Amino acid sequence: MAASIGIMDSAYFVGRNEILTWINDRLHLNLSRVEEAASGAVQCQMLDMTFPGVVPMHKVNFDAKNEYDMIQNYKVLQDVFNKLKVTKPLEINRLVKGRPLDNLEFLQWLKRYCDSINGGIMNENYNPVERRSKGGRERSVKGSNKMPKSLQTNDNHPPSNSSSVGLTKATVTETKLFSSALQLTDLKLSYDLLGKERDFYFSKLRDVELLCQTPEIEDLPVVVAVKKILYATDANESALEDAQEYLNLSLGVEVEDEGNGEQEEEEEEKTQA
Template sequence: MATVATNIGIMDKAYFVGRNEILTWINATLHLHLTRIEEAASGAVQCQMMDMTHPGVVPMHKVNFDAKTEYDMIQNYKVLQEVCTKLKIEKHIEVNKLIKGRPLDNLEFLQWLKRYCDSMNGGIVNENYNPEQRRCKGLKERNTKGPHKPSKSLQTNIVPNISSIDGGESVGPRQGKVPSGGENSAGQIDALTEQIMELKLSVDHLEKERDFYFTKLRDIEKLCQSPELDQLPVTTSIRNILYSADAKESSAEAKDPEANQ
């Protein structure tokens, strides 16, 4: 496996495959509807392609098909990198470039991925592989093992639409209609329970994102405190931005770092 991946050089015919062919390959194989290469920047598509090529190797419950923040995208690429390591695939994944959504960077990686998958299965799609079922199964396991939002981008919506809840009003059908039977009541309870769960997951998601960026800022602060950088003008400007009370103050101090000295 490692040999196949390593032999895909920059002048390989794989890198002359056009974006339309790549999109057609992705959509036909995974039953998706991507229209742009950068829509695959989250890493979820790449993970499922490896799941199709090597059944049972990819932990699909860890793959977030609704990843929109850099934090969630990085988690998907971590899964992909772990799979490559397990399969002894020597491929460097430039995550920082891919998550920016740059078309060329993502196209090149998908060209490599197509060449790799074709070399493993001869270009023949596994007829026993059900991509939608695998995404649904991964989503169910994901919801039971950890707090994540359902996918609304790459996969077909699984959770039914939920009507909004008006604050302070009792829950019931609109326009004062009485439910015709127990099934309607049970359906509403399920819908409301699902909405409450989504709200809880959303809060958890925001907290994780907050912690992610706080850690980055803390690392920058530590770097600015190092002796070799402490007295540099650019370090002073960075500290002014970090410690400013608001955005306006931050902008002014960054332009004139000596203003407060």
């Protein structure tokens, strides 16, 4: 199943919010960005839930912050892939960089893969919090739920009225900036996905064009008709009718005149009368 999930599969059109909801609901986490899963720990635990006993959770470091520790998690994940005979390559050097698109694409694949096992039904007996804490040392994934410094207050020294006004303005400003950043990220992801779809269909058209340029067949009527469609320059009109007309003439297919058709119908009606 894993090997058949191609780049144009519907799995890769699942949105960032749906992926985060899927992770947070299943593993009882509070991730707000897909790049927070860049350490590989989340992926390991998703497979631990899907295939109980396959993942050595004591080797998974949920506190991994540097690339070295993250790579160790991906080594665990690669071992699990080998056990499950999953052939999907792990692009570890890209994933540990924490780039949103790379991590989103991998999580989209992972969701599709996990959903293909037992119909995606969750293991109700699985306790994700307990499993994370059973690895020899206490571990936790908190996600990026820390408030910006400008939003934090000191309980021992409540802010004055003037500072409260400044705090409110800062809060509004940061909220707007954060919302804008999320919108830009979503737009970039949509743009990248649309670009991949465009490149996919363009490559297909290019293959058709190269085939039509084969010397042995390029003068065949059907090939010429296809090239009429490929090379049509009028974006407002379809070239299909022109190509079909050329093909009919080339193959000697006679198109009945509408007037003759009507005359024949009248003669048939008179005969029947």
